[in-house]
Amino acid sequence: xxxxxxxxxxxxxxxxxxxxxxxxxxxxxxxxxxxxxxxxxxxxxxxxxxxxxxxxxxxxxxxxxxxxxxxxxxxxxxxxxxxxxxxxxxxxxxxxxxxxxxxxxxxxxxxxxxxxxxxxxxxxxxxxxxxxxxxxxxxxxxxxxxxxxxxxxxxxxxxxxxxxxxxxxxxxxxxxxxxxxxxxxxxxxxxxxxxxxxxxxxxxxxxx
Numbered sequence: 001x002x003x004x005x006x007x008x009x010x011x012x013x014x015x016x017x018x019x020x021x022x023x024x025x026x027x028x029x030x031x032x033x034x035x036x037x038x039x040x041x042x043x044x045x046x047x048x049x050x051x052x053x054x055x056x057x058x059x060x061x062x063x064x065x066x067x068x069x070x071x072x073x074x075x076x077x078x079x080x081x082x083x084x085x086x087x088x089x090x091x092x093x094x095x096x097x098x099x100x101x102x103x104x105x106x107x108x109x110x111x112x113x114x115x116x117x118x119x120x121x122x123x124x125x126x127x128x129x130x131x132x133x134x135x136x137x138x139x140x141x142x143x144x145x146x147x148x149x150x151x152x153x154x155x156x157x158x159x160x161x162x163x164x165x166x167x168x169x170x171x172x173x174x175x176x177x178x179x180x181x182x183x184x185x186x187x188x189x190x191x192x193x194x195x196x197x198x199x200x201x202x203x204x205x206x207x208x
Contacts, residue, residue: 022102024183026077029061031084043100043185050082051096051173057082059098064090064179072112072150078179092116094175097166100183105130108186109163110154113140115178120144122169124176126153128160135160142169142176159188 024040035058037046050057060080067090068078081093092114106128113124125139136155143149155163163185167176 021108021184021186024100025074025181026061026079027074029077031061031063031077031086033084034059034061040183042102043183044103045079045098045100048081048098049096050094051175052094053082060084060093062090062179063088064181068114068148068179068181070150072114072152073181078114078181079183080179090179092177092179094172094177095165095167096173096175097164099162099164100185101162102185102187103161105159105161105188106163106185107159107188108154108156108184109160110152110182110184111165111180112182113151113153113165113176113178113180115142115149115151115176117146118142118144118167118176118178119169119171122167122171122174122176124151124153124178125166125168126155127164127166128155128158129162129164130158130160 022042024043026040037044038059045059048057048059060082062078062080062084063076064078065075066088080091081095083091083093085091109128111126115124120142122142123139125137127134128136135158138153138155140151140153168174
């Protein structure tokens, strides 16, 4: 008779704890260009593509008050894409996609997206990947109402290691024009890591 033993999981599961979230609000940076990649609160942002300029563009820090206010914005700064205006007020720049990660396995992420004058009908999505495979996503459809729009996009529950914000659609190469703030990423607790490892490998029977 063959059997599979799972006794090795008993101690890790019993001692599991909830991990604290990393929150990037970009408020510790000076306004201006910040480079092709940067790290805030342990979250690294990279691969910004505006689908217009050859190669990747630099991220920017925008002092966005009073243009942005209310839910989803933590004054004074937001993250921009390749352009910014000095002092109060905010420049909204076009974005095709960008990526971010903590470098570890995560189970929850959210991001506040502010959009203005983007092509109507295009879609803004937050996508989560595990080992290069898409495992979860959340999206908003741009209404084209000539107003400042705000969405909180989030993914949760399924372990992932990298995230991407991406525009898609038939108009203007699928871009959106906007800023983002309050990026929250919660690492997977030990329980989730153990279960993900178990489900991701083939169980080998142990002979009697």
